[in-house]
Amino acid sequence: MDADELQEMLEANGELMVAVAEFDQPLELHLHDAEIDDESVRLELTDGVLTFDVDEVSGAWQHTHSLADLGLE
Numbered sequence: 001m002d003a004d005e006l007q008e009m010l011e012a013n014g015e016l017m018v019a020v021a022e023f024d025q026p027l028e029l030h031l032h033d034a035e036i037d038d039e040s041v042r043l044e045l046t047d048g049v050l051t052f053d054v055d056e057v058s059g060a061w062q063h064t065h066s067l068a069d070l071g072l073e
Helices: 003-013
Strands: 015-020 027-030 034-036 040-045 048-053 057-061
Touching (some): 027 040
Antiparallel strands (some): 015 027, 015 057
């Protein structure tokens, strides 16, 4: 994936899940806590900052919530 595509998806949806090669679980990005430049993604967490290369992102998808996710179906 490239940085422009990730930024577009993040701006369109407000949230974005990304699969990153070095992490076992997908990461959740939000407009307020993620910065994407040509080479890297910077994610501000409550206890620090995580930075990884855009080239390490193998997939991205819209992060959504459903009533079932919240146990309200």
